[in-house]
Amino acid sequence: MPKVQLELPSAWNAGSAVGAVLPAGTMPIGEVLAELGRSSPVLRARLFAPHGRLRRSFAVYLNDDDVRSLSGESTLVHDGDRVRIVPSLGGG
Amino acid sequence: MPRRSATRISVDLPALSAEDRRRYSRHLALPQVGELGQRRLKAGRVLLVGTGGLGAPAALYLAAAGVGTIGLVDSDQVDESNLQRQVLYSSSDVGRPKLDAAGDRLASLNPLVRIVRHDAELDPSNALSILRGYDVVVDGTDNFPARYLINDACVDLGIPDVFGSVYRFEGQVSVFHPPNGPCYRCLFPEPPPAEAVPSCAEGGVLGALPGIIGMAQAIEALKILLGEGRPLEGRLLLFDALEMQFRELTVRRDPRCRRCSPRHRHDPLVAEGGGEGGEASDPDLEIGSEELRRALSGATPPLLVDVREPEEYAAGHLPRARLIPLGELRGRAGELSGPRPVVVYCRMGHRSGRAARLLRDLGLTEVRTLSGGLAAWEDSDHRARRSTR
CATH class of the missing domain: 3.40.50.720 (NAD(P)-binding Rossmann-like Domain)
Known part of the structure; x- marks a missing residue:
């Protein structure tokens, strides 16, 4: 069954969610992220600001493209796609 | 090229x-x-x-x-x-x-x-x-x-x-x-x-x-x-x-970037908050390692809450400390209401400082954060052991 592959930052301590797959189907990436947030309060806090706005402290890539250069949260995710969240790392 | x-x-x-x-x-x-x-x-x-x-x-x-x-x-x-x-x-x-x-x-x-x-x-x-x-x-x-x-x-x-x-x-x-x-x-x-x-x-x-x-x-x-x-x-x-x-x-340029787009390029510099180093500490909320040691051996020892992530807690924590990661604290604050004062801690005191402020904002009055975190606690412990040799 085709699925959407998710790559979450290891720094987020998302544990089992790293490399997780979402149900097959076509949906906007905003929905993918909302689904992810519903799966864990920790992930929800990392992904969304208190009033539900998607945070802008990480980049979301669909395959090799930053979704902001596509259609933002409306960008459609299809079966077989890979969604990768790239966090900002602060350490030096 | x-x-x-x-x-x-x-x-x-x-x-x-x-x-x-x-x-x-x-x-x-x-x-x-x-x-x-x-x-x-x-x-x-x-x-x-x-x-x-x-x-x-x-x-x-x-x-x-x-x-x-x-x-x-x-x-x-x-x-x-x-x-x-x-x-x-x-x-x-x-x-x-x-x-x-x-x-x-x-x-x-x-x-x-x-x-x-x-x-x-x-x-x-x-x-x-x-x-x-x-x-x-x-x-x-x-x-x-x-x-x-x-x-x-x-x-x-x-x-x-x-x-x-x-x-x-x-x-x-x-x-x-x-x-x-x-x-x-x-x-x-x-x-x-x-x-x-x-x-x-x-x-x-x-x-x-x-x-x-x-x-x-x-x-x-x-x-x-x-x-x-x-x-x-x-x-x-x-x-x-x-x-x-x-x-x-x-990585592509953001045409509306609030720094490198032409209209913002020479905006005055400002200190960006957030992240470590982005918040001031609150001395009223802090408790030092020595004071905490005395409190723990007193009549009403505080409830210790470790606000780090589970794997950090598993690698070592203070005796009898309860694990509530910072990201879960808001939803689990009710677990901390009771007669005992609460002391939150993390590795360096940054996360626990935020935890203490959050708990205070949620109405918990007897809450403090371990100043300098576990690092300061261990340092103080080390000094105490050396002085008794």
């Missing part, structure tokens, strides 16, 4: 001495460097902001390569815990100002380069004056406010910002130099929430990791000075040490 134009024309470049020719003979043998390239490096001025895990290897290689002027910005002292990765320093440097130790080491490595010491923490009032005059800035800082400030100042001055960052086993490298490519804010418009940002001191970092990333930054700086190769402009290099894997992602 077309060659990039270097920053100066050859008539302005200093000549190479006989000593230069001997020392840099392996560079002179490279067609992409040669005599002209080495003269460009000799004329080059690179500023390293931060001389820690990233800045240390970058500084060593830039000095060894013969970059004529190397500026260093740091106000820290060498700590024993730095030695696991900050290869500029030796055991005998512990306690010395990093600028002094780094300056001595670099001068010993290559007396032909000039080291300029900026004993300061970069802030909006001094950033432009410190950065001005350098050809390249290498961001080797360890906090988000400084990263945004470096980016903003570099955009304002038109200086390439060679960015590097690390955490645990992962690193990132890029070059931000609009309008050739995006700036840091195009990629990450705002810092992450403070509670989501454990520092390397809290979360750990593999010692050799900043070596790889810092050296990649040094290579990018050298390429820019030489005008050779293809800089990482518009590209973000991701490194995963556990997988030993490099990946590259395209």
Whole structure:
């Protein structure tokens, strides 16, 4: 069954969610992220600001493209796609 | 790929001495460097902001390569815990100002380069004056406010910002130099929430990791000075040490970027909040290690709450401490209502400070945060044991 592959930052301590797959189907990436947030309060806090706005402290890539250069949260995710969240790392 | 134009024309470049020719003979043998390239490096001025895990290897290689002027910005002292990765320093440097130790080491490595010491923490009032005059800035800082400030100042001055960052086993490298490519804010418009940002001191970092990333930054700086190769402009290099894997992602300019878009490019610099170092501590909420020890042996010992992540807790925690990760604290605050006062702690005191403020805002009156976190507790414990020997 085709699925959407998710790559979450290891720094987020998302544990089992790293490399997780979402149900097959076509949906906007905003929905993918909302689904992810519903799966864990920790992930929800990392992904969304208190009033539900998607945070802008990480980049979301669909395959090799930053979704902001596509259609933002409306960008459609299809079966077989890979969604990768790239966090900002602060350490030096 | 077309060659990039270097920053100066050859008539302005200093000549190479006989000593230069001997020392840099392996560079002179490279067609992409040669005599002209080495003269460009000799004329080059690179500023390293931060001389820690990233800045240390970058500084060593830039000095060894013969970059004529190397500026260093740091106000820290060498700590024993730095030695696991900050290869500029030796055991005998512990306690010395990093600028002094780094300056001595670099001068010993290559007396032909000039080291300029900026004993300061970069802030909006001094950033432009410190950065001005350098050809390249290498961001080797360890906090988000400084990263945004470096980016903003570099955009304002038109200086390439060679960015590097690390955490645990992962690193990132890029070059931000609009309008050739995006700036840091195009990629990450705002810092992450403070509670989501454990520092390397809290979360750990593999010692050799900043070596790889810092050296990649040094290579990018050298390429820019030489005008050779293809800089990482518009590209973000991701490194995963556990997988030993490099990946590259395209980063595009944000036409509405609130720093590098034409209407914002010269906006006044401001201190960006968020992340570690972005919040002031609240002395009224803090409890020191000694005071906590006394309280724990008193009639009403406080309830200890460890607000770190489960794997950090598993690696070691205070006796009888309850684990409630900071991200879950709001939803589980009800577990802490009761007659006992609450003391929250983490590794360094940053996350627990935020936890204490959150609990106070939620109505808990008897809450405090362990000042300096477990690190201070262990230090105090160590001192106490030494004094009783």
